[in-house]
Amino acid sequence: MCRWLAYYGSPIRLEELIYKPSHSLIDQSLRSKLGVETTNGDGFGVGWYVGGEPTVFHSVDPAWNNRNLRNLATHIESQIFLAHIRASTGTPVQESNCHPFRYGRWMWMHNGSIAQFATLKRDLVLAVDPELYPFIEGSTDSELMFYLALTFGLGDDPPGAVARMAGFVEDIAAAHGVPDALQMTVATSDGERMWAFRYSTARHSRSLFFSTDVRALRDLYPDYPWLQHASDESRLVVSEPFGTLAGAWNTVPENSYGVIQEGVDRMGVFRPRT
């Protein structure tokens, strides 16, 4: 399993998100409180957009002592960040297995797993659009879920495509007699909006939180510097809260998804489709 954070809002330096908070993502790489594993040290990745183009930085090192990440985080500024620290569930520790994955203008990252992935993988791979298939580079369930979602229309209707992906995974699992097929929190973005999903077949999903509206937080914490110059619409979605600011974090409801965008964000029920 893994930990991730997704940011959408006013331009911010990466270090504000992943180093400075008291229980930052870097701290979570060593001392996750809510994750399945305490340690998330099997590589990491960050993704951001420059001129609408996604770019990523991946490494097989643990994040906590990676100096390139420390250097880049001081200087890279973006309105969208996807950051991910990995705890492998068996697939190799290699850059092609680091999140966020990228295709076209889309990025994708995942915490969770497909149950008995080795058993189901072949049938899942066969369903990937043959045009997309050659772009799969790694060996994780997470990347395959991304390519299934792309196959099922991520570019046009993200919630629908992810619902079809989830439904398809559950169908294949059912055909193989594999229970509790899917466990996922997912963030994906096209550089303009961001979608976050929390779902599990067993209705017992990994933790996911979204940040309280910046306007409300600003009143609560007048001395917190970043909040004062953050745009009203800045928003974080995280596997686990960064620190101890009471009222700053809200649970993403079980089996739901959210759209983070300019204007009003939106949240809906997530229901796999078949």
Added chain:
Amino acid sequence: MCRWLAYYGSPIRLEELIYKPSHSLIDQSLRSKLGVETTNGDGFGVGWYVGGEPTVFHSVDPAWNNRNLRNLATHIESQIFLAHIRASTGTPVQESNCHPFRYGRWMWMHNGSIAQFATLKRDLVLAVDPELYPFIEGSTDSELMFYLALTFGLGDDPPGAVARMAGFVEDIAAAHGVPDALQMTVATSDGERMWAFRYSTARHSRSLFFSTDVRALRDLYPDYPWLQHASDESRLVVSEPFGTLAGAWNTVPENSYGVIQEGVDRMGVFRPRT
């Protein structure tokens, strides 16, 4: 493309094979003379057998300055070695793409490529035995050729299985209108025997050489220490000769294969089967 060496014979320390010769495999990693690329610096691997069990050491570093390889080579002794230095043809530099690959008691390494692999990959993957499919860990054509050969009976009839693999690759390529489908020199072993193949669809295969019979070499080079205690049946197959010993190396004929084993080695014509 890549360079490799396969050794079968009396127990030898790895360093005798990959460091000490004048144009050793390590030298070839920097200064290949016959390869498509001069530099073979995209990872390496060595495989050997301990008590009939194959083991491998893989690294994404160039071989030339890898200190672990230097240390291990001084101490590891085996009757069979497969050693490989990689020059990526596009797939990521990661340990799961390093040769030799391993399945059960089998090891496999390859120099060459499948033409337009991205186009053909999906159809090739579909032909892998579903029981074997989950064991594919990397993303190379080379590993896929191994799993196709395993699917087609490598365990029972190595030359036949490799011929069926080659024929199948050529069939799939033909169906996609891809010419000159296959380019390969391959070594594979089950720990008891070793097979080497040289083949290309275009009948213009990468270089491959086998060493002259030790008895003959010993007469030619009475002062060459290793030869004096090598068993009569010790044999090397290499992508390019190690040095300048006249008479030590013989070209493996175009479209042929050899079996290296206790007793008399055997060579045959290699003809893809469909």
Added chain:
Amino acid sequence: MCRWLAYYGSPIRLEELIYKPSHSLIDQSLRSKLGVETTNGDGFGVGWYVGGEPTVFHSVDPAWNNRNLRNLATHIESQIFLAHIRASTGTPVQESNCHPFRYGRWMWMHNGSIAQFATLKRDLVLAVDPELYPFIEGSTDSELMFYLALTFGLGDDPPGAVARMAGFVEDIAAAHGVPDALQMTVATSDGERMWAFRYSTARHSRSLFFSTDVRALRDLYPDYPWLQHASDESRLVVSEPFGTLAGAWNTVPENSYGVIQEGVDRMGVFRPRT
């Protein structure tokens, strides 16, 4: 800080020591119970002897998912093993900072630190024998302690040399007004004997344990396979116990050292010398 184990005894496969026990060194890399840090993921190293020559395998990866270590551990057998997992106290994660360090036939590994090492380093480096100085490759306090011990006669009188090293470090620290200069558990070997040290200026040393005499353990645990074929003199010294075998582990007393050798082991008081 770090965790380590030192083994001396009948030939054993490395995996028996670092993978198979319930709270093995690999488990300690993720979940140390007695260490300063829970996670020891900043590289690792193992050292052993082949024909009296020390060899090492180092990696900057965390040990828990390293496949080369997994492969090598299955096959490497030795009568002496030094194995170390690192949690950096600030110096870079690089192979030249991985223990065990090696010079001539000597190996050395360390858990602990020199207080305010950046302040003291230069004066300590100046004391290293100029003939030895060029062999220092990394940047840790641990390696420098090794070269100081070599300078002060490790080859002739290990306990005396380590005592002089500790005394010298404390003297330099005192001159700089640095309190609580040294914190160390150290194992060192010349391939014939092994020495272990537990010491700290503050008399509050990191944990260290030695295994109960094999003859006694065999009576206690008649079903434990490895014990049945271990020689009477096999001995382990470890940063923290491997598992829950009652009576298997004994605390190395504060400020003491032990010699592990053929025949009777010896333990003594450790007192820095100036």
Added chain:
Amino acid sequence: MCRWLAYYGSPIRLEELIYKPSHSLIDQSLRSKLGVETTNGDGFGVGWYVGGEPTVFHSVDPAWNNRNLRNLATHIESQIFLAHIRASTGTPVQESNCHPFRYGRWMWMHNGSIAQFATLKRDLVLAVDPELYPFIEGSTDSELMFYLALTFGLGDDPPGAVARMAGFVEDIAAAHGVPDALQMTVATSDGERMWAFRYSTARHSRSLFFSTDVRALRDLYPDYPWLQHASDESRLVVSEPFGTLAGAWNTVPENSYGVIQEGVDRMGVFRPRT
């Protein structure tokens, strides 16, 4: 030995400098024409300034297939770039040995070597300002030359400090009877200006070139896109020319240095001082 490029001028994306030219730095990593080695695959580094602060990205991988470099180069834009590909002369391949080195607002990179460095290193290290000494992280002659130059006043008078560094190295070498002490091309910057040096004790220095004035080049090559929007003062200094543009490159004279700055650049004779 190594290859490097230093850029000073209008903001440019890194990829324009290190990927797009026909004989780019990336191409030189595989196929250097003028270097001591053809292959420069022992790690790389790039440095640039953000808001006057230097930042670096270092890797032990060869540059040619490094995907993070490829990604970052597409997006990172700066007015100053220092880029370096390494061919180790014996010191370990590790990030702390990758150029450019950084201290305060200064960056430094080097091609060349100090003769018999192992013999001279200790005496050279002793001359480093004790306040600066703890910041040395790697083990190369190159980094030590940087810290000697800092000790000798790099911050106030770069040409003078480098001259004193070179003179000191030559003095120490003479005291040890080491001939031809120093071989260097160096680039250093404080974020406002850039200095380049070409020198060797033997007056037979590694190659170094500077680019022709942009105004002249623009007339020569009206179709070359980058030139059309490059500022008049944009300047490159490189170990070897990028391509075949006749008239684009000029040899930096033996034993000389240049200052690249806003307004008129300046060149002078380089003479070590003692």
